[in-house]
Amino acid sequence: MNVEASTDTVKRNGTTVCAPAEPMPPVPTDEREANDLLARLAKAFAHPARVAILRMLVRQEGCIVGDIVDEVPLAQSTISQHLKQLKDAGLIRGEVDGPRVCYCVEPGVVALFKALVAAL
Amino acid sequence: MNVEASTDTVKRNGTTVCAPAEPMPPVPTDEREANDLLARLAKAFAHPARVAILRMLVRQEGCIVGDIVDEVPLAQSTISQHLKQLKDAGLIRGEVDGPRVCYCVEPGVVALFKALVAAL
DNA sequence: AACGTTCATCGTCGATGTACGATGAACGCG
DNA sequence: CGCGTTCATCGTACATCGACGATGAACGTT
Known part of the structure; x- marks a missing residue:
């Protein structure tokens, strides 16, 4: 049986949304911590696959x-591994939605990354 | 014989400077290329070591x-390897200065990285 | 020409990354 | 309850990374 059950241009995600986002963590003052x-x-x-995934989520x-x-x-399975790496880095969060899992960006952490890079 | 020949608070780099910088390469329009x-x-x-090195150079x-x-x-030898990776990525450039090598940031490529990250 | 300095490269080793198929766990549905 | 769907985890195989010491190449100095 196909996934196309209700509409023909289904996006699986439907109405699934994310919990409220966390604020941006502070940029470390210590340079070594900032480097790490x-x-x-x-x-x-x-x-590239992780960049593509994160772009999708954004x-x-x-x-x-x-x-x-x-x-x-x-x-x-490979994608699941990449998702795990993104999650371990704190960049995304996964929320169980019945048998599926909805992944969401953690905007604060992305902002932190942007800030660290911009400060180079 | 020590390196301290002229002054006592020597920084080895002395007066070595870099050739004029290249302009920033264009941000790819194709998303897959941008991801890569x-x-x-x-x-x-x-x-972390490469971040620290790049910060020094900046x-x-x-x-x-x-x-x-x-x-x-x-x-x-390990540092030389890290420098090679930075050079292969286009982020720095090495110029021979007698028996030494002077590494310089490629500001355009750093700017490109910042632009790509900021566009996330 | 011989030597010392400076840096790159080589060879090695253990750890980590990347990919896949197979299996397992959680869940909704009939 | 049994079944299919969805996703995570396991096991495996190969490539790359990261670290080091040893060696080699380029250069200036004596």
Whole structure:
């Protein structure tokens, strides 16, 4: 059976939305801490698939894993691994929605990354 | 014989300066290219030592490898490897200065990285 | 020409990253 | 309850990273 049950241009995510976002964490004053943090966040962006995933999440403000699997040409397990890396870096958050999982950007952490890069 | 020949608070880099900088490369219009490029640059920042090195270079506008080896607690060969990665990413440029090598930031590429991140 | 200094490269080793298929856990539905 | 869907995790295989010491190449100095 196909996924197309209700409409023909379904986006799986439907109405799933995210919990309220956290505020932006502070930029470390200590330079070594700032370096470590920037490196950790940069590492999360160090793969094209993860950049693509994060862009998707930024665009549509919450997204089901299946949507990502449809758009990124990688196996489902591989995408799940990339999502885990993004989550471990604090850049995204996953919320269970029945049998599915909705991933959302953590805008504060993205803003922190932008701030760290802009301060280079 | 020590390096301290002329002054006692020597910075090895002395008067070594960099060639004029290149302008900022264009931000790719194709999203996949932008993702690849951002991932490639982010990977260069994905290690604290490389962030520290780049910060040094930004601060003092041109730097001798020995200065970096003095400030970063890693073996000389390891630092050379990190410099190579930064160079391969296009973020820095090395110019031979007698027996030494002066590394300089490529400000256009740094600006490109900032632009790509800011556009997230 | 011989030497010391400076830096890059090589070889090695363990750790981590990336990809996949297979399996498992959680959930809604019939 | 049994079943299909959805996603995470496991196990595996290969590539790359990150660190080091040792060696080599380029250069200035003596």
